[in-house]
Amino acid sequence: MHTREKILKAAAEMIAEDVTTTLSVRAVAARAGVSTGSLRFHFPTQRALQDEVLTRIYEHFIPGDPIRDPSRPARDRLVECLRQVLAPAGVGTEARQAWATMYQNFIAAEPTEQVRAAYQAFDRTSARRVEYWLSVLADEGVLRAGDRTLQARFLMTVLNGLALERALPSGHSVLHAETETLYTAVDAVLEPGAP
Known part of the structure; x- marks a missing residue:
């Protein structure tokens, strides 16, 4: 699995476990088993990470949105x-x-x-x-x-x-x-x- 996908998978799992969670760079990087620098390379901001995770979740659950x-x-x-x-x-x-x-x-x-x-x-x-x-x-x-x-x-x-x-x-x-x-x-x- 590529690093970007590992990061997205880890972030989605965190949201699935607790919808109130904040996707902090450190927590997501630790969960994905990647460095914070690597996470920042793929997602320069916390907003970019959150947007991509939510896009994937909603495309999956609401395909005809x-x-x-x-x-x-x-x-x-x-x-x-x-x-x-x-x-x-x-x-x-x-x-x-x-x-x-x-x-x-x-x-x-x-x-x-x-x-x-x-x-x-x-x-x-x-x-x-x-x-x-x-x-x-x-x-x-x-x-x-x-x-x-x-x-x-x-x-x-x-x-x-x-x-x-x-x-x-x-x-x-x-x-x-x-x-x-x-x-x-x-x-x-x-x-x-x-x-």
Whole structure:
């Protein structure tokens, strides 16, 4: 196995064992049995390593991911991907039940180390998925320059607000308003005029 593949395999195993793990250069190099210099040769930054690992993981588990269809406009693809995050929450009764579960598990519960770790694992997994989508768009040159982690956090905050809105009583079309909000959020992270 080539060094690059050994590094990627070690990093993927670390994520599989603990989704909250941070892929530090030293830890991944030690796990792969390579020097940190060798790791840096193949992946000059921690971000480059993380992006490649996430790309491989998501290509394996979600082979038809809409973010990878360059025949469609980037903003439409990103909105569709963000909708995938919202879909499991449902609308109305389903959304209220999802929020009730979230409240019971993470807000009403005593914030023990176990509760914190469980929430952080959930949050980190969601953020990594959004960061992956943004990395694909960055590679295409349509993502605004800036801190990708912050951009992902912004989009996650929008998604959390929309998920909550799905649970609240409304007199208007939630899905119509949601679509407008998603496009506004996506336009904030894409280059102006991005297709």
